[in-house]
Amino acid sequence: MIRVGIVGGTGYTGAELLRLLARHPQATPAVITSRSESGLPVAEMFPHLRGRLDLCFSEPDTGALAECDLVFFATPNGTAMKSVPELLERGTRVIDLAADFRLKDPALWERWYGMPHQCPDLLAETVYGLPEVNRDAIRNARLIANPGCYPTAVTLGFLPLLEQRAIDPSWLIADAKSGVSGAGRKAETNLLMAEVGESFKAYSVSGHRHLPEITQNLQTFAGIEVGLTFVPHLVPMIRGIEATLYARLTDDSLDLAALYQSRYAGEPFVDFMVSGSPDTRSVRGSNDCRIAVARQGDIVIVQSVIDNLVKGAAGQAVQNMNLMFGFDETLGLEALAMLP
Amino acid sequence: MIRVGIVGGTGYTGAELLRLLARHPQATPAVITSRSESGLPVAEMFPHLRGRLDLCFSEPDTGALAECDLVFFATPNGTAMKSVPELLERGTRVIDLAADFRLKDPALWERWYGMPHQCPDLLAETVYGLPEVNRDAIRNARLIANPGCYPTAVTLGFLPLLEQRAIDPSWLIADAKSGVSGAGRKAETNLLMAEVGESFKAYSVSGHRHLPEITQNLQTFAGIEVGLTFVPHLVPMIRGIEATLYARLTDDSLDLAALYQSRYAGEPFVDFMVSGSPDTRSVRGSNDCRIAVARQGDIVIVQSVIDNLVKGAAGQAVQNMNLMFGFDETLGLEALAMLP
């Protein structure tokens, strides 16, 4: 049984970590910090934890965190990088669910996130926590950059085609859609149900922070230069991401189903559907990524769905934790999606 | 490990049973019947089960069902009573999630359900599967009538007050609200999202079939004649029931919080909140019933929430199964509610 800490536990990612960890047979949430809610029992903010998690929010305190085997950062971008060096030095391993350690190039990070990086020297050793490409490195990592939600869905969708050199890499389109929990638990007018309910729209159309992350993924993992257009949209539902991906096939004779089945054979959390279209509810609350492929002429269309809070955040973090500590990779992640 | 059968697996109650049983450590779904979908892999209809349940729908066949230790009926009203006698005779225990065995009086059943009862002789031995009042009887039962969704929420809400003789039993008001999954998975125009989304209404205002069931519960379990008005409403959400209950207090000095806490002390799935109002999302996907109480003058107001498909149907059925077979009562029901 390992002791884990959570920094920033009042958001949806933190709440989802608690939901999963409260029932994990090998990990115990020992510390959960929140500057604003220090002293409050976690179950008063999140009533579904009543009677299942007897823990209070506490002031952020590196000393207390350093007594954990692992610390999850579920904080706004730019927070983790301030504390991670000390925690690593004291022997605590770290999974950052924010973006602080996702981009390898600190200049690129500064451009997209609007602040200088505080520990660029750690970027080289950081492992990008996508088990489907980095499983072995994750096992031994001290510091994991947990992937973004959109990057998880888009990367897993495009990867087999790029690895196989089956598509023209110079123009890739990713039209992605997310439920509103992806925007976080922030007191903002534009996230009110009366604003976003019963409505649909694109956002960040000129450039979203997940664009450089996805581009880096595709280029690093497939070893090929790519040109990507990425447009996210807001869906009037709470959970779920669907990404519809477009590319031009360069090999007309390719057996797409065989390619995806073989690439993801044995993956516990990637399911390829030979026919049909995956819906987000089929992964709601679960750590699955479900993928299907179709064609219109020489254009290949990939559909990739995940739960943004699970495979797109907390679930993938737990999957990474399981790998880091030698647990069964699926431990604590067995629950099926909630359908309906 | 016991073998269980499910009759009528294509509805939401059947799907929810599968979701829970596919991960149950002591029970294996061995047979699932559907006349219309015979031969179809279950996971083709319910994609969240892909890779997690390798079973096909089969024709209803009492012989195959009789080889199970337990059979769940997730069928329309009037179906179970045709097969239950034979199954019991062959030694298979039964949990009926429909209404066939809920009312003790066959004449009352016939009046509300519009058909004669086929095995009224079994009604006396049938145990009403509400563990909070019938735990011991459930353990030894051959035949369980699994409670209706509204009756579960309303009964657990009113019961402490009635047992304590703290309210005037002659006028009780239960204003209950349910998500649309409560209406089942039926191809009906009036359940389309374009019809029920973004709208709210009462239904069956002159009398709903759960009225006699609730009345029977309150009278049987509290041992007192009651006069109940019950009005259900349809909420534009998928899961969840909230019941707001009104009664006149006869003892002004009663400590309501102490009463509820003491009545439900030790209950694994009933949570009393001393302050605040429970929301349905705090029990979404879980087997919990969460209750709070308030007053306006001498009127006591009880709020009781459940997930209609879990504590209101499949989860309670699994809880009953656990009791019947000597498993830990919470086995397979540990998952926390999905919030957000």
Next chain:
Amino acid sequence: MIRVGIVGGTGYTGAELLRLLARHPQATPAVITSRSESGLPVAEMFPHLRGRLDLCFSEPDTGALAECDLVFFATPNGTAMKSVPELLERGTRVIDLAADFRLKDPALWERWYGMPHQCPDLLAETVYGLPEVNRDAIRNARLIANPGCYPTAVTLGFLPLLEQRAIDPSWLIADAKSGVSGAGRKAETNLLMAEVGESFKAYSVSGHRHLPEITQNLQTFAGIEVGLTFVPHLVPMIRGIEATLYARLTDDSLDLAALYQSRYAGEPFVDFMVSGSPDTRSVRGSNDCRIAVARQGDIVIVQSVIDNLVKGAAGQAVQNMNLMFGFDETLGLEALAMLP
């Protein structure tokens, strides 16, 4: 053509006033104030007004407002009472959509709203703007207290029964449900879609500010002392209120349908349904109140639905304006409800 001003135009009530007034043939929005958004074109905040309303938010300025024939206050409680006396003095008529002038007793107001009233001397002359009871007084009023949303639905529902002395007035139950726009356009975490979507709950169970308003209405308009229990609930939809009302009939032979039909004969915005249950979508976007009645034994159950932003706020305000200025009562309010 009259000139109208709107104070506090950035909330949902203000936006709804603009939607209705932008197309009103006899009224022109001339001034719309917002301290925080001064200078911003209204259509930049509310894109559905693009090209249809050429007006900017301006600083609150009593001088500019006093040049209007009528000023609507769509402000938080406690704001209107600071400016109304001066506007009236300068000859401008006022409709307050907040609660400042709704309660006749300033002590009661202070108790429920937590601040002393600034112009209690105006309370006597204020006309409560419910045309179905105060039509003639509204025509000549200088100052209208526009009714609250819940009070509109509940008052219209109970009134025929109380006027007729057909029910026991000492215990009335109003179980009311509202869409989330009723909570206003405020940057609060607890109104996020990820918090209130797919969930249902009661709130203010120990006492809501609309309780004294409803009680005052029923007592004043029916001339009889009443005992009312009122519990509001939050529905995961944007618009709509449904109130389910319970009372004990004292006259068993009463023809309920005839009573309601006769009471509301000729009313342009109240529709009584002899059978069935009204759903909120049947009044979405329209100024209608739709009512149905049923019985369970001697308990009468009234269902009353409105759009909280129209008949429950801006639409009723326009109806009052029409009466005050001698326009056709339905002018600008002819659009049918948007179904689906």
Next chain:
Amino acid sequence: MIRVGIVGGTGYTGAELLRLLARHPQATPAVITSRSESGLPVAEMFPHLRGRLDLCFSEPDTGALAECDLVFFATPNGTAMKSVPELLERGTRVIDLAADFRLKDPALWERWYGMPHQCPDLLAETVYGLPEVNRDAIRNARLIANPGCYPTAVTLGFLPLLEQRAIDPSWLIADAKSGVSGAGRKAETNLLMAEVGESFKAYSVSGHRHLPEITQNLQTFAGIEVGLTFVPHLVPMIRGIEATLYARLTDDSLDLAALYQSRYAGEPFVDFMVSGSPDTRSVRGSNDCRIAVARQGDIVIVQSVIDNLVKGAAGQAVQNMNLMFGFDETLGLEALAMLP
């Protein structure tokens, strides 16, 4: 005042026609047919019409329809083509809201719609009812093919770029999303709220019937061969379409805003936003199409939103009717979008 008939009035398109026509100052719904509901007052099926439309459904009868000045067909595909020749012969003009007359090539129609065309000789004279390209022809048409919902949004979005030869026409991507009312009012399990609520997915990914219609539009109206990939998606909301369009700019120096503003200058129902992203709620219930444009490198991204039941169906049909009969083009279509 003209007399209009509606064939197939029980679906959402028919209901929306009634909502608009019941308040139209120059047109009266005189006949509305439904084989299944003959004799039923329309307001019993659609309660928002209670007291506002005194009409019953009647058996389809070409004689009665021929006494109308105009007949709208709001029927399933393949129905209108059976009756239209006779109506035209008897001097009644026709607007078909289904697909029967949208494709100029009867062989193409047969391939996509699975049945032979019954009056291919009428296809040449049929005017495609998109006023933004065919206004003059519409005025004099006997027979209008009212555009599909997706084709309206996608065509208006791509057209300025293609007319200007500003993009590579050989690869165009249209990723479109629709609310569930677009699927019609059909008793199908897969449209239940418990199935499509809180979920998102693509459908018809290998080819949707609107693909040939959009291709025909772009080629005809821009006079250039195009290669289009079109993928529709289902959004958990009732109304609204958003189309995100991708193309490669061939002229880097083009002023995109100026292009769209100039193309749609004077159009009463097309609004171009220089900045920001349009949301579907900003057109909900209105006949507007709202468009915005952005770039990522040399990829241009067009966002186009409409209400699928208004500009995508019934509203555009009324706009066409206004043109055909010399009314003001915006008559009966003035209501602003309902936001929130």
